[in-house]
Amino acid sequence: MRFAEVPPAPSTGARLPARSSLLTRALGLSAVVGLGITTWWGLWVSPPDVVQGQYVRMLYVHPAVATMCYAAFGLCALGSIAWLWPRLRSPRWDRLAVAGAEVGSVFCLATLVTGSIWGRATWGVWWTWDARLTLTAVLFALSLGYLALRRAIDNPSSRSYVSSMVAVLMVLTVVVDHYATTWWVTLHQNTSLFKPGPSVHGWQLATMGMSFVAFGLVLAWLMVHRYRLEALEERYEREGLSAALEARRSEGPAATGRPGRGGPQPAVGVPAPVPVAGQARDQEVVAR
Amino acid sequence: MSVATGAEPDLAPVSPVTTGPEGGAAALLGGPRRRRALATRRQKLVAGVIVLSALGLLVFRGLTSAMDYYLTAAQAVAQKAQLGTRDFRIQGTVMRDVHQVGATLDFTITSHGVRVPVVSTGSPSSLFKPGIPVVLDGHWQGDHFSSYQIMVQHGSNYVEAHPRTAAAGAPAR
Structure with missing residues (x-):
């Protein structure tokens, strides 16, 4: 069910918790502070690189964004696998999965954009079909497919089941994407950080680490809010429908004071409905 | 299209999931709701074909050129x-x-x-x-x-050009 089709929100009864908690506000503030420190260190404190010069500053954005993309899809897969597991099945896992997929697709797009900018500056091209880039594009397409599936299937159980399968496929793509630079020859460089003896040092390493913390906080903040939004949407649908049912009941016989389960009475000035031919015949048969 | 029966249930048209006056008999007769459903299904099919085609193209390009990049x-x-x-x-x-x-x-x-x-x-x-x-x-x-x-092609090793200052930052030539 889409928002457009949902009846108006219930005006009486429960108030939807539309505002964030103190904890999430603190999380958001920490993310902003983290991004501020990363910007400060990245643009003014950290020195340029011997080979890449000033272009090295993309190092403080792109790897962190790409890692958060992987992490979000990992959370999506975690939620999906937990939902598929009969003992653990709960709407909470499904909410985690959809939050992970949506936030992951945002980070995936950011990865493609920042990588493209960095690639143009250093490699000399916006895009090339090497294994890492191709798999990241496939991952983004899969995430869009996941989100499209969530909107296309109305039945909640079928929707969760099918999208969980896609989520598992996405996380497998993440693993292959991560090892692409190791398994195949690529234009994209290998990892700098997640290996024994990182090849980044000093302020460059500190700033890169700070960028991971900052974008990690952004990821957490987005996840919390997307999860809450999904829960609110479910509640809105549920309570909106209940309110509509209540409103409809109040328009029924109880409201008009007539006993029994008779149909709604025509309004004053509106002609009574004409029975169709079949009904008239049935009434005759019953009368006989 | 709506068929007046004079005996509609109390809670008939309250939400899209219930069968409303347009979706009951009219649906069986191929009414506008059924046509809309078919159109929606067709849109979904077209969207699915587009997504799958894009994915197929990406995978094809990936398999043919990315694995042996150079x-x-x-x-x-x-x-x-x-x-x-x-x-x-x-x-x-x-x-x-x-x-x-x-x-x-x-x-x-x-x-x-x-x-x-x-x-x-x-x-x-x-x-x-x-x-x-x-x-x-x-x-x-x-x-x-x-x-x-x-x-x-640049490697994954990074070395600070001018430690503790970002003033002279032109790319090294």
Whole structure:
């Protein structure tokens, strides 16, 4: 069910918790502070690189964004696998999965954009079909497919089941994407950080680490809010429908004071409905 | 279309999930709701085909070109006969003999002791310089490699140019 089709929100009864908690506000503030420190260190404190010069500053954005993309899809897969597991099945896992997929697709797009900018500056091209880039594009397409599936299937159980399968496929793509630079020859460089003896040092390493913390906080903040939004949407649908049912009941016989389960009475000035031919015949048969 | 029966249930048209006056008998008769449902299904089908086609294209491109992204200069020389004049990517380190002649760039790349002379019409990034590894798009033309695109390959090692200051930050040449 889409928002457009949902009846108006219930005006009486429960108030939807539309505002964030103190904890999430603190999380958001920490993310902003983290991004501020990363910007400060990245643009003014950290020195340029011997080979890449000033272009090295993309190092403080792109790897962190790409890692958060992987992490979000990992959370999506975690939620999906937990939902598929009969003992653990709960709407909470499904909410985690959809939050992970949506936030992951945002980070995936950011990865493609920042990588493209960095690639143009250093490699000399916006895009090339090497294994890492191709798999990241496939991952983004899969995430869009996941989100499209969530909107296309109305039945909640079928929707969760099918999208969980896609989520598992996405996380497998993440693993292959991560090892692409190791398994195949690529234009994209290998990892700098997640290996024994990182090849980044000093302020460059500190700033890169700070960028991971900052974008990690952004990821957490987005996840919390997307999860809450999904829960609110479910509640809105549920309570909106209940309110509509209540409103409809109040328009029924109880409201008009007539006993029994008779149909709604025509309004004053509106002609009574004409029975169709079949009904008239049935009434005759019953009368006989 | 709505069929007046005079005995509609109390809670008939309250939400899209229940069968309303348009979706009951009218649906069986092929009414507007049924047509809308068919149109929606068709839209979903078209969207699915587009997504799958895009994915198929990406995977195809990935499988055909990404796995063997380039040949090293040594491999390209060894496979010169098989490669003929078809396009491929070659990788090697730029040597010192870089000459700009009009719009073309003449230089030599090396890999595992094998040297390949290159004539390129592509414009490289500002990181291009002797000693840096490059990947070139192009093909064999006689004894040299004719390239139309130069991609600079940089490693994953980062070294601070001017420790503790970001003032003099032009890319190292």
